[in-house]
Amino acid sequence: MIAALLSLLLVAAPAPAVAHAGCGGHELIVPRQMAAPTDVASQSQIKDPQQQCTPYQYPRIAAIQANYPTIWQTATIPAADTAARELFARINATVNEKLPNAGLKPAAGPPGLPNYDRSDPDCWWTWQGCSTPNPSLGIPADVVRIPEPNSLGMTVDDGPNCSQNAFYDFLREQNQKVSMYYIGSNVMIWPLQAMRGHQDGHEICVHTWSHQAMTSLTNEQVFAELYYTRQIIKDLMGFTSRCWRPPQGDVDNRVRLIAAGLNLTNILWIEDSNDWRANVAGSAVTPADVDRRYQGVIDQAKGGNYSTQGTILLSHQSTNYTMSTLMKWLPQLKAAFAHVVPVASGMNWTTPYAESNFTYPSFAQIIANQSASAPGSVSASGPSASVSIGGNNAAASGSVTGTASRSGAPSGSGAGSAASSSRAAGWRSSEVGTGGVVLAAVLAWAAL
Template sequence: MRFASFLTSTSLSATLLAGSAIAQRTTEQQEAQINDPTQECTAYYYQPSASQLYNFPTIWQPASILSNDTDAQAKYQSIQSAIPNIQPKGTQPASLMGDFSGNQYSSSDPDCWWTYDKCITPKISGLPPDVAAAPEPETLGFGFDDGPNCSHNAFYDYLQTKNQKATMFYIGSNVMDWPLEAQRGLADGHEICVHTWSHRYMTSLTNEQAFAELYYTMKAIKLVVGVTPTCWRPPFGDMDDRIRSIAHSLGLTTIVWKYDSNDWQVEAGQATVQQVNQNYQNLINGAKNGTFATSGAIMLTHELNNFTMTEMMTYYDQLKAAFKYIVPVLSSINQTQPYVETNYSAPTFDQYISGTVTTSGSPPNPSTLPGLAPATTGASGAASTGGASSGKNGAMGGMSSNMGAWAVTAALVGGVVRIML
């Protein structure tokens, strides 16, 4: 498969200095009113976040702690002693493909490696189990990976018409690419969680890289949206007790899934529309047939491209009819503190199903956040061009399909595990 060249923050700065003119947007409300997907995915310059790029790792590259970031260094040092002595697994090529072919791993799964056998109960004491299902019967925990997508207005508008909230797992680089879109997630009352900085296989990273992937995504969401998440989802589900420990030390609840739509595979050419339709139908049939009579489900779906978002819109009414309740993941587990900031409170499960669906607390004005200058008009900026390019390939702009496709065949002791998430 093909991946275009990354547009790094360095080349972004160079283009800014060259004075390339791009669209100007200054408010989430302005962005949310755009109905044309091409216009939505036209790159724009947003000063409050663009001016802070030097405080973050290179967009879409595996994160590391910046050499001048004393706060990050101090935080990392404070948790180092609690990180289990588990070595990274496999390698992390630049193409985003995890390679576990040379990994020698025990069939006893000593590290609770999700990629190996979907382990969700840590082997190390003191770590909480992963959230893999909505605990309430006949309930679907509703969430979407890989946002914010530049062309998501029609999808978010649709969720508004249904008065439906969801858990949005945002990628740090996407948040910096599409800041106003990220702000809409909170403004619409969705739960915002971390989905790492660059969407790598986390177990292939060093301790410091794994920390940075989470830390800087939390920092980016705070910078752009004004809140600091308390939840995360590992890309591809790839984690073990080492990664769980790092996430737990940062106050993050780990959320995975047991059902997979495989919706992302259509764009990759690894699944047909009919196969994804069938995955949705299987979940719907299970709900109708009593599969979730004692506990609910979480299905992996994506805010990745127009197909993945449209597919959920196509099946939403059927899901709503099959499940008794569709709720955001944090509400499904009664986690009422979605953010570090205490002025926000999420509804409990009972509150949500009784009609209190909105997280309390007013979204902040990003221009008033500490260290940010007000957004300005008339600035120059730069980005990758809009349309069909992959979001793994740009900074500050312009793709309707936020990410390309990923797949990996992981050859492990005890068999071959295919990871296509």
């Protein structure tokens, strides 16, 4: 377990970098505060990255932790969770009926499956970017772009990151909302950081429990990876996400069917910053390569490539470097595109969560709000719609069911970026946790 945590826990290195710079680019020098944060407001005020990444105990997590899989291990359904087992049984029956011969893919991706049918019957995105499953399956196409012309759907994977305050502060200063794809294990470890994303008005989506190649997992593991990430978001923030993204885009029809049974819409991308590959041992990708990726997106926007429909860009908050790099390029992206918005707004999904009393700005509303200097936030109406910092209005684990896919999902989509979907052995641990990993933090959190 400790080995898995060491390879995957997201902790930004304390070395000086742009993401932790204050006004004028100077490093922020603050007294080390010893008091542990107790709410989002107190956690958000911490400027020292090392202090941000000091483990803390949050009462709501302590109360429900036993209901969840072990952090950073492949998720399975706990024996006592009968509601989840019943829901999985129904979804699994549908998968077996519609795809009786569906099998698992190797975690290494296509190189490990040389005899895979080149006609791609499984619509395996990792193979060649397939994002439109056979209509006979009754599941929607993946979302790979937003329809609004000259617009960018901004997405950030792998959060929450314990040292994200400077990054989130920057997004506030820019009055910029994005779509955040949260890893369930990270939410368990850093709940206050996770809740800040919602309080700041970002769209919150599922990015699995332990960040693995989803097509390599069994049906139960796929279900649990999605279900418990969705559930911890519900328990902490009071709403049920209906959007998800597979790590590395690794999805096929079997995984899509399971996700659809949980009412989750798959969000992929056209443009890939490739930021997570830079500064990684064994990777040939350099920061200069990442800069060229960002510049390429900007050049395409200025050249009119998105004049008829927008696009979606993949970035990460997995390390100090990835956050710093997005901070560097975001103003230029905003200058090149007419609008930079979260995917929900770009798709005009004004009720992106299962609870209809949580509302989100439409495309017209969010671009109008972007002209204001004060940061906006997600709104909600009704007695149970307020953000539940302590989880008071959260449903019990296993209480949420869903079988219908999101209405309004596009019937067709682009081919995606097949070139960015290549795999190599060990990619799961290389994308997440490339910052300095702190063993003391892992051990301290486990002891809380």
